[in-house]
Amino acid sequence: MKPFATRLLIVLTVILGVNYLAWRWLDSLNWSAWWIAVPLVLAETYSLIDVGLFGLAMWRIRERKAPPPPADATVDVFITTYDEPLDLVMTTALAAKDIRYPHSTWILDDGARPELADLAARHGLGYLTRSGDWADKPRHAKAGNLNNALMVTQGEFLLILDADQIPQPDILDNTLGYFNQRRVALVQTPQYFSNVPADDPLGSQAPLFYGPIQQGKDGWNAAFFCGSNALLRREALMQLGLAGYVTEVERGVHRALAGARSAIRKARRSPEAADPLVAGLLDEVEAATDAAREKLKAGGSLSEITYDLRTKVEGAVRTLVAGNFAALEADLAEIAAMELGSELGTPEPDQLDGAVERMSQRDWSPLGALGSVQAVLDAVSVERPDEAQPVMPLATISVTEDMATSMRLHSMGWESVYHHEVLAYGLAPEDLKTMLTQRLRWAQGTIQVMLRENPLAQRGLKLGQRLMYFSTMWSYLSGFAAVVYFAAPVIYLTLGILPVSSLSTDFFIRFIPFMVVNQLLFAVVGKGVSTWRGQQYSLALFPTWIKACTTAARNVWLGRPLGFAVTPKARQAEGNSWHLILPQLVAIALLLVALVVGAVRLATGLNEPVGTLVNVAWVIFDLLILSVLVKAVRYKGFTPDERNVDAVHR
Structure with a gap:
């Protein structure tokens, strides 16, 4: 009976949630206050997707029997x-x-x-x-x-x-x-x-x-x-x-070939590239680079591809060096002749300075470009020297x-x-400090994976696996939605601005059934286990989740260091920890001020009774969510007689 009840609640939750969100997007937005109306409906859409992914996981919940006895193994x-x-x-x-x-x-x-x-x-x-x-x-x-x-x-x-x-x-x-x-x-x-x-x-x-x-x-x-x-x-x-080793080597070869082609194209803009010898050598190396790229696409041997191209580049470098050396000898001979003429008393005005200037300004970029190509190819090593x-x-x-x-x-x-x-x-x-360090690292690591190897685009994963991994990553975006959920009731109670066109019967008959069924789903799948503390922290730690997302994004996209903090296993030094939850304290203060201002506005007729009642209930819920942090700051550590022995057993 239980799997049927769970799946029935999942279906009802999704249907009621989609019905509510469709009404929110199509009929209820207060476009005159779009700056809060749109963020709120986006936050609600985020939450519905989160609920849908949770329901998908619960659809196939698996309670395993004991495994067979293990075979002999090391x-x-x-x-x-x-x-x-x-x-x-x-x-x-x-x-x-x-x-x-x-x-x-x-x-x-x-x-x-x-x-x-x-x-x-x-x-x-x-x-x-x-x-x-x-x-x-x-x-x-x-x-x-x-x-x-x-x-x-x-x-x-x-x-x-x-x-x-x-x-x-x-x-x-x-x-x-x-x-x-x-x-x-x-x-x-x-x-x-x-x-x-x-x-x-x-x-x-x-x-x-x-x-x-x-x-x-x-x-x-x-x-x-x-x-x-x-x-x-x-x-x-x-x-x-x-498999990862092969992938990294392949990526290295791709990067090397792309870098080689870019260096050659830059070299073509050099004045010296007009020389037929230089132009011909650049053509040869570029053609060899293009051929190597085609072989790589066709699944050719990495070692053969890089060896053939390296051989071609080395030959071009030798030819170009020989050509530049001959030109250098000619310039030196010209200077020697001018110095001899000076000794005979017949130097041309500024002739010597002009020759030296021509030498100093000789554009060596084609040779430099081929040298860069050679260095890049040499760096592509099956030994991966950049790693231990x-x-x-x-x-x-x-x-x-x-x-x-x-x-x-x-x-x-x-x-x-x-x-x-x-x-x-x-x-x-x-x-609290240790807990925040731990949660931040977990969230940063998860967001890094999402940005670098998003499971929705990961080859080899089945659709269900993609969604199961993505659901965990998606959950850490809740910090942005939480900001909107805390801000919306404050805005109404203090300014009288509703993000919805009205709090009509349509709102209540759509929203309340959805929330009730959603909480029933949690209660059924939780088997009587309390999930309230987890729900509190999923919203109360919104600054941590936002910091995790922004720092991980800077690390992945901009290369900013992230660092790795080992979670301390002992209680940290005693001290005032209130500063660790300053954003949450500001939110609590704003919510409390909103209650007072909302009451005044209601008494003076500036706010509607229904809107005030709904938003007061919303503020109380937000305060209950955030109250967990007050207890966390005041927590003095574990004492043995408090041990929770209700371990989870299979």
């Missing part, structure tokens, strides 16, 4: 760390060592701490840090750490754990059996935090995501890697790395390696599994 357990406290890392490492299924445990220390290496050796644990090949090369944060470890270990499967995620002894027994299916490359389990009180003031637990949402994505074969508490098949990762290692199995295109990696695996035909059982217990942020 497993490497990777514990990634950078600067976390040693006792924390060792607690996780020793718990990993006690996992029942036979395995090897490795501490991947990106901080290269000798004291941690000593502790690992003392307890019989593997210890890895970056090799010297990474010096002065891009490190790619956690992805680089894992890629480095992949090249020096051999396990068929990898269990990846963050330094604070303490695994249960049966984590491999309960998950490794999924890999009996040959095409399964990833098994993701929930991330659950043991230091979160029942009221979860920082919104760290994610029962909706690590539950119905991931189960829904699983139904579309789109459950994705979340960075920790996940098992991956080495073969799939290495295949991914090799040519093959990078885990994606390095964002500050979070997980989503891009799993999306690429899915595009190559591999499958994923979401196993809905808590098998590791981690530590959540215990202060």
Whole structure:
């Protein structure tokens, strides 16, 4: 009965939502106040798309049975760390060592701490840090750490754990059996935090995501890697790395050929290009470049293409150098003759200076252009000298390696599994600053992936997979919609300007049923799990989401550095944190002022009673949303007696 009820609610939500939005666009816009009317209807359209994508995920929600017993396999357990406290890392490492299924445990220390290496050796644990090949090369944060470890270990499967995620002894027994299916490359389990009180003031637990949402994505074969508490098949990762290697080399050749053609065309504008010898050489190199581009399109050998073109360019450079050397000898001979004439007392006025000036102004751009072409081709190397290692199995295109990696695996035909059982217990942020740092990094990484490898245009993905990945990326655009949702009631209560033509019966009979059914859908798929805290933070953190979008866009489009901040695993120094939520405090102040001004305007007849009532309710809802941050600022950290033991179980 439940799948039927869920799908019925999804259909009703979409129908009622489309009915409401159609009316909003066609009949209700207050064009005299277009500056708020249009942003509001755009925000509502954004929200309906978000609801539709959520409904699509819930349409195929998948509750898996226990996997079969695992076959014999070799497993490497990777514990990634950078600067976390040693006792924390060792607690996780020793718990990993006690996992029942036979395995090897490795501490991947990106901080290269000798004291941690000593502790690992003392307890019989593997210890890895970056090799010297990474010096002065891009490190790619956690992805680089894992890629480095992949090249020096051999396990068929990898269990990846963050330094604070303490695994249960049966984590491999309960998950490794999924890999009996040959095409399964990833098994993701929930991330659950043991230091979160029942009221979860920082919104760290994610029962909706690590539950119905991931189960829904699983139904579309789109459950994705979340960075920790996940098992991956080495073969799939290495295949991914090799495919990426080939792609990067091909891109390098394309860029080199485009750069070569551009350099040659610029050289043609040089006065020296009028020389028949120079013009002929440029024609030869350009023809060779065009031929190389055609061979590349036809799938020719990259090494043969670049070798043939490099040989042609080297020959042209030698010929051009010889020609320029002959001209140089002639100029020097002219100068020597003029100097001899000067000794005999018969120099022509300014003749010597003119000859020297001609030499100094000789345009060497054709030779420079061919030299540039030669340098560009030399830079196209199968060794990828700009990277520490040519093959990078885990994606390095964002500050979070997980989503891009799993999306690429899915595009190559591999499958994923979401196993809905808590098998590791981690530590959540215990202060607002740390939480904001963590959420910003997550959002930045997701937006980077969307801008660099948008799943809607990703080759190899099925339609459902495209939409499941896009829905997660789309959700981080909510910050822009939230600004409009906070501004609209303030504008009406203080200025009397409605973004709709009127709050008529048409509005209520369309809007209220849509909202009621939408909340019913959340209640049904949530199975009684509270989703209110998640709804609060999805809107209350609007400055964080906006910053993530703008900084990620500047990074992708303009090359601005983004950086990578490791989430601290201990509570940060005590202090005043109110400045961290200044935009939200301004919003709260404006909403409170709007309530007072709206009451005054209602009493004086400047505002309509119905409009005032609707917008007062809207303001109260907005204040309830933002109130979570007041509690977050005042949160003093976790105490053991507050532990929320209601873990999510399969």
